[in-house]
Amino acid sequence: xxTCLVVDDSRVIRKVARRILEDLQFECDEAADGASAxxxxxxxxxxxxxxxxxxxxxxxxxxxxxxxxxxSGDQPVVVFCTTENDMGRITEALRAxxxxxxxxxxxxxxxxxxxxxxxxxx
Amino acid sequence: xxxxxxxxxxAAEAHRIAGLAIRPNQACLVEHRLAxxxxxxxxxxxxxxxxxxxxxxxxxxxxAAVESLACRESWFFRDRKPFANFxxxxxxxxxxxxxxxxxxxxxxxxAGNGQEAYSLAMILEEEAERLGDISVExxxxxxCARAIDxxxxxxxxxxxxxRGLSIQxxxxxxxxxxxxxxxxxxxxxxxxxxQHNLIDASAALGMFDLILCxxxxxxxxxxxxxxxxxxxxxxxxxxxxxxxGEGETAAGAVDMFRSVRxxxxxxxxxxxxxxxxA
Numbered sequence: 028x029x030t031c032l033v034v035d036d037s038r039v040i041r042k043v044a045r046r047i048l049e050d051l052q053f054e055c056d057e058a059a060d061g062a063s064a065x066x067x068x069x070x071x072x073x074x075x076x077x078x079x080x081x082x083x084x085x086x087x088x089x090x091x092x093x094x095x096x097x098x099s100g101d102q103p104v105v106v107f108c109t110t111e112n113d114m115g116r117i118t119e120a121l122r123a124x125x126x127x128x129x130x131x132x133x134x135x136x137x138x139x140x141x142x143x144x145x146x147x148x149x
Numbered sequence: 150x151x152x153x154x155x156x157x158x159x160a161a162e163a164h165r166i167a168g169l170a171i172r173p174n175q176a177c178l179v180e181h182r183l184a185x186x187x188x189x190x191x192x193x194x195x196x197x198x199x200x201x202x203x204x205x206x207x208x209x210x211x212x213a214a215v216e217s218l219a220c221r222e223s224w225f226f227r228d229r230k231p232f233a234n235f236x237x238x239x240x241x242x243x244x245x246x247x248x249x250x251x252x253x254x255x256x257x258x259x260a261g262n263g264q265e266a267y268s269l270a271m272i273l274e275e276e277a278e279r280l281g282d283i284s285v286e287x288x289x290x291x292x293c294a295r296a297i298d299x300x301x302x303x304x305x306x307x308x309x310x311x312r313g314l315s316i317q318x319x320x321x322x323x324x325x326x327x328x329x330x331x332x333x334x335x336x337x338x339x340x341x342x343x344q345h346n347l348i349d350a351s352a353a354l355g356m357f358d359l360i361l362c363x364x365x366x367x368x369x370x371x372x373x374x375x376x377x378x379x380x381x382x383x384x385x386x387x388x389x390x391x392x393x394g395e396g397e398t399a400a401g402a403v404d405m406f407r408s409v410r411x412x413x414x415x416x417x418x419x420x421x422x423x424x425x426x427a
Contacts, residue, residue, distance in 0.1 A: 112307060121316065121317075129311060137308070137311045137312060140314075144315040
């Protein structure tokens, strides 16, 4: 079973995303900000990370840049999932090392489609 | 509420005008599709609109009603596999076969809002270097006028561009336009949208090297299916290909097509048909 870390400061979003991902056969863990997500990744690198941008303590972009510098930090597939839907922000995230990008609001079809794009599901 | 007589009438008209198969248990779907039209046309109910169509024998409104029933939802790179086949197998084969003519013609029959045609156009743009000076024309037809308008505009919602499209393709081939995402002019130029009813004569469309008719015939009655497949066959070059939707077969026109081994939904012309034509 593949693992996915859901990083979002909204408990509701984490719950919705987690339910969708569990239906797609992912084993999920959650973090409410970038700093605690980084702690979790240091303990165990997930296969995938669904990542919000705007969060307290450490935002998604800062987290991903820190993650990519960690040992094995290049391994997780990072899928941004954010209300930021401006072309400039999307390219910024991709340049910084994101693999896919979801613009909120999302549903199960979008998550499935985007996870298929990056080969997380067949 | 629609009466059983209303449903019978709708089913008969949908079959007569567009070959559609409407079953008695699809009342909910039919109401959902016809309600916006009835409202827009100023009727207090669907029954009132249908009554008016029958009384006045109003062909414009009858056609508009059937168009509402025929409109289908789709998404970019739907089912993925046909598009992978197109890029890896079909396109190189056709490019070799048309090495002299330097021209390939593709028909998206029942193109909906254009996602299928634009998906092909994106692949063509990505393969431009390998294709060299071979020109590829994509003709996208649909029975539904609204779908053709939307296809021509090439503007898609944030939801639409996140189903089937990678973020790289969104960045490369789209531009932001208010709340929507508009496919780039260079992709739009590759697709020619035309309103066309698949059960009507279609000689003006000409011959094609590849025809895609996906998730269209499954909504039709068996006799209309056969009519459409036969028509498609007449527009297909002897060495051309036909792609049907997942779960659809050309079984209704076995003398016309045979399936390509190992590629579900992909058909080539049957030898018998080629001999007959020659």
